[in-house]
Amino acid sequence: MGAARGRGGTRRGTRAAHRRAARGPRRRAERPDDLRRLRQCAARNVPGRPARSGTPRARRRHHPPPGRPKRRRPVEHLGARPMVPGRHLLRGIRVSGESFRVDLRGIVDILSHHLYSSPRVYLRELIQNARDAVVARSEVDSDAPREIAIEVEDGGAVVVRDSGIGLTEEEMRSVLATIGASSKRSDFTRVRRQYLGQFGIGLLSCFLIADRIEVRSRSARSDDAPTLSWVGSSDGTFSITTAQTPLAGAGTEVRVQARADDREWVEPARVHLLAERFASLLELPISLQSGAQPQPEIVSTRTPPWRGSDLEATAWCHRELGFAPLAVLPIDVPTAGVVGVAFISDSPGRVGNRHGDTVYSHGMFVADDNVQLAPNWAYFVRLAVESGDLALTASRESLQDSPAISDVKEQIGTQLRQRIEHFALSDPVGFDRFMDVHAKGILAMAASDDDMLDLVIGHVPWETSEGTMTLAQILRLSDDVQYTASMTDFTAFAPLLRAKRSLLVNGSYVYGSEILRKVRERRGHAARVRAFDPHAFLDSLPEPREGGAEARGFEVHARAVLERLGVDLDLRAFAPASTPSLFVAAPGVDHRSRLADDAAEADPWAGLLSEPEASRARPRLVMNVTSDAVRSLVRVRDERVRADAISGLYVIGLLRAGETLDERHGELLSSTLHTLITAAGGGE
């Protein structure tokens, strides 16, 4: 078969097959199915392909209509290198080694609308190329000067000069004038690592603000290299000539004359701002001469926040991020060359809404709003990091998604948790301030995030009947932890549980009960953490032993007084004796339905039987028969005094339960006081 196709490939082969088929029954094509296919081809007027596969659309994709043969123009064009040198056949026409043609304006349009976020990147690309050129030169000559200077000219042009490696004529042609070609790309990671550029498109970003890019360059590769002038235009042409004014030494000077409409990007103040933004952490000194400035100013070589002291990092955060951090935590992922700091924000922010991290690559600013290197739970943290070996996107305004970045994010999450735990232990005062600002958000995150839950269990203090402690301490202390979702219940019952040596946790903070529920769901703590049920607790308290006539008389009287107030009476004996009465609100609908459901499951008659019970679900006043006040009251004979004192116990119960008192309660209290004072004074 191969021999039959000869130099012309498939189509030649098919023509031969066609001829063979036409010649008669001598060869292999006599096979009936081949003949049938050839007839079908002839019927479709297809010149000689014995068989075709795929849909017509797919076929069009593989065999596009031929382009018009291109003729070399006398003017040189910015473009791409030939993709596949050699010969190709398109629909029977043999063409040789043609290059794709490039519509530069189209490319610039794509860059400006779909790649770069703003024309400001032109300056970053110029600085980056200058820096890479200096690095490339120091590779071959470690004593070479390392200088970069930016100058803003009066007529609306920016010039960037470097003492870098420079360019030969051949290099100008092959890398400056070839879109997508870069002298910095290499299969060797080491080489790739030391350069900022790699895609071979950065210089084109100057066309976002200008129609001409002028490059004067003198190669450092030979002592007698001439200074060459390369001028590229946005119409896609370029020229290379010997420069009229040679450069004093090896290096490159790039001049970008802004279009009238884009002058704002070369205003001295704007250039100053951009140069500082992009280059402040570059290690090379970069001077900027702009406007009426008498002396050039160095805009680079600032100490990165991860390299200086905490104080310097704090100052950096204040200057660059606009807040004074509550803490500065170090970040270090050596496997990816990532190093940085985490600043804890001084304001609550929006929970779960992390701000972007500030990312640099080899000291060059990359992004501060679209990269998230910390996990979502760390919404109160802003990172400033050197991204080391993590690959950038072509726009250099973000990091590429990759397994490496996922790994870095995971490690940063782990480190943050460890650092925060260390912060809690080593600086309790600072951590208290942190909790003052972020507790609410941290609890909110912990309700849905397991990592954050661990942090909360270990470090967030909770109010309990035994004082303030973390959940970790609570779980160590008691094997039966109850929590209440209501502040009122906590206030009323904490003393009672303390007296019974049980632990009650105040879970009435926002997200408090969700977190405690999550802790309960965790394996290991399942049996030990439960919601506190005030009614069940009260029911479990002992009732007083059968009293004498005096006690029975008091009970009947008290029940009648409280009935008028819409409250049930419950007499119980409990400690502490200093608590004479407890007010308990009517069970909530949820609570009641849960109890009814539980009961219904156990006993099919329970629904019916519990009906009268449920209808009497009202608030109750529990009187403590061990308290001196109640014991004395039983002995009071004067019905008026006794009735008012019972009302007084009711109001005390309300106050202890943190209930809101209204005018009616105020009147009740003053009437009680009046009666008691009068009685104490011997009556009216």
Ligand SMILES: Nc1ncnc2c1ncn2[C@@H]1O[C@H](COP(=O)(O)OP(=O)(O)OP(=O)(O)O)[C@@H](O)[C@H]1O
């Ligand atoms: N100041 C300079 N000195 C020496 N060579 C330069 C200079 N500026 C550009 N070049 C050459 O031009 C090439 C193309 O530059 P360009 O900025 O378009 O892409 P890059 O820097 O290689 O990659 P990227 O698109 O990622 O920035 C560079 O690879 C480099 O060889």
